[in-house]
Amino acid sequence: MTRVDLTAISKSFGSVKALDGIDLTVEDGENVAILGPSGSGKSTLLRVIAGLEEPDAGDVAFDGVSQSGIPPHKRDAAIVFQHFALYPHLSSLENITLGLRHGLGLPKKEAEQRAHEIAGRMQVEHLLGRKPKEMSGGQRQRIALARALARRSGIVLLDEPLSGLDAQLHAVLRLEIASLLRSVGATGINVTHDQLDAMAMADRIAVIHEGRIEQLGTPDELYAVPGTLFVASFIGSPPMNLLAVDADSGTCAFGRIGAPGPVTLGVRAEHLALGSVAAHPSAWSISGTVGLVEPTGKDRVVQLVTDEGLPIAFRCEITDTPVPGSRVTVVCDPASVHAYSPVTGLRLGDAVSEGIRVSEAAGVR
Numbered sequence: 001m002t003r004v005d006l007t008a009i010s011k012s013f014g015s016v017k018a019l020d021g022i023d024l025t026v027e028d029g030e031n032v033a034i035l036g037p038s039g040s041g042k043s044t045l046l047r048v049i050a051g052l053e054e055p056d057a058g059d060v061a062f063d064g065v066s067q068s069g070i071p072p073h074k075r076d077a078a079i080v081f082q083h084f085a086l087y088p089h090l091s092s093l094e095n096i097t098l099g100l101r102h103g104l105g106l107p108k109k110e111a112e113q114r115a116h117e118i119a120g121r122m123q124v125e126h127l128l129g130r131k132p133k134e135m136s137g138g139q140r141q142r143i144a145l146a147r148a149l150a151r152r153s154g155i156v157l158l159d160e161p162l163s164g165l166d167a168q169l170h171a172v173l174r175l176e177i178a179s180l181l182r183s184v185g186a187t188g189i190n191v192t193h194d195q196l197d198a199m200a201m202a203d204r205i206a207v208i209h210e211g212r213i214e215q216l217g218t219p220d221e222l223y224a225v226p227g228t229l230f231v232a233s234f235i236g237s238p239p240m241n242l243l244a245v246d247a248d249s250g251t252c253a254f255g256r257i258g259a260p261g262p263v264t265l266g267v268r269a270e271h272l273a274l275g276s277v278a279a280h281p282s283a284w285s286i287s288g289t290v291g292l293v294e295p296t297g298k299d300r301v302v303q304l305v306t307d308e309g310l311p312i313a314f315r316c317e318i319t320d321t322p323v324p325g326s327r328v329t330v331v332c333d334p335a336s337v338h339a340y341s342p343v344t345g346l347r348l349g350d351a352v353s354e355g356i357r358v359s360e361a362a363g364v365r
């Protein structure tokens with residue numbers, strides 16, 4: 001097991017700042033996902049940790065030892081790439097043992113023993129004689145993972161290890177990978193743009209945006225209390241409803257807002273419920289017309305379109321699903337409404353603790 005410390009890592013490509021002052025500690029045996037949209041700097045960060053890319057500034061340390069100047073093959077980190085990168089003319093056994101023999105200098109017999117040991121653990125021994133083209137995508141990815149784990153590195157770096165696999169295999173493999181990393185005790189750093197992968201695999205998630213870490217926390221923390229407007233709009237399906245308060249009129253979909261300063265309000269779909277203010281006097285409400293209705297199997301995600309044309313998602317029971325085109329009101333507890341600064345993008349607190357009020361409800365007819 002190995003602790004990874006990243007300190008003030010920056011990296012530019014010409015005028016593009018791919019990484020902009022990244023600080024992150026991944027503890028021994030911990031599994032952290034680097035989650036962000038395309039182009040946010042995820043792969044560059046992984047490449048810097050692996051030593052495939054030299055940072056312009058900052059330091060990468062494994063167990064407190066700076067890796068500066070240490071080439072990739074001498075670092076205690078194995079990397080699994082997005083596109084398998086298995087040698088097509090070699091069997092799985094040869095793919096796994098090649099790096100052990102030539103990279104780590106193990107004798108053939110010991111390399112083969114290790115390959116069989118990890119393959120047994122991953123239940124892929126029957127694939128050891130096959131070449132990549134004789135295996136499915138999921139099987140190839142398992143072999144690529146076996147190859148990385150056979151090195152017994154303290155750190156395993158995964159670059160979108162599940163992309164290109166179908167949804168079912170995806171769901172199985174991400175749990176398999178997470179439990180394998182735990183069972184071998186490796187420290188895992190996993191790059192992904194898929195929030196469900198990140199949530200399922202990681203102890204903590206670092207959300208990265210434009211080369212900076214926006215928030216670091218457990219999956220539950222990021223979902224319950226998104227620290228920035230970006231995280232609020234990125235984590236969760238559907239994403240949090242964000243309601244900008246108009247600076248001139250002082251209004252948003254909830255009505256006229258009394259607030260100490262400029263604010264953008266956020267509320268999750270499951271915190272909005274069909275109802276009336278008459279029945280919930282302290283609740284805030286939004287009225288509008290029912291648009292798209294999305295079945296999830298368990299419930300419905302319904303889109304309400306306000307009179308200003310703003311779509312607001314809420315959840316309801318299947319038996320309560322309103323008819324598209326009908327007029328409805330949804331209510332919420334103001335304590336479940338998040339308040340963000342539109343200037344800094346940072347979360348201020350919840351609406352109640354921030355002293356935010358609705359002085360005049362909107363959309364009531």
Ligand SMILES: Nc1ncnc2c1ncn2[C@@H]1O[C@H](COP(=O)(O)OP(=O)(O)OP(=O)(O)O)[C@@H](O)[C@H]1O
Pocket residue numbers: 013016017018036037038039040041042043044045193
């Ligand atoms: N070798 C390179 N030369 C020039 N620009 C690069 C290079 N590598 C990355 N970039 C740029 O740096 C930024 C971050 O790229 P990076 O590949 O790290 O993002 P990413 O989050 O992994 O994206 P994706 O999910 O699409 O792979 C992007 O704007 C990208 O175009």
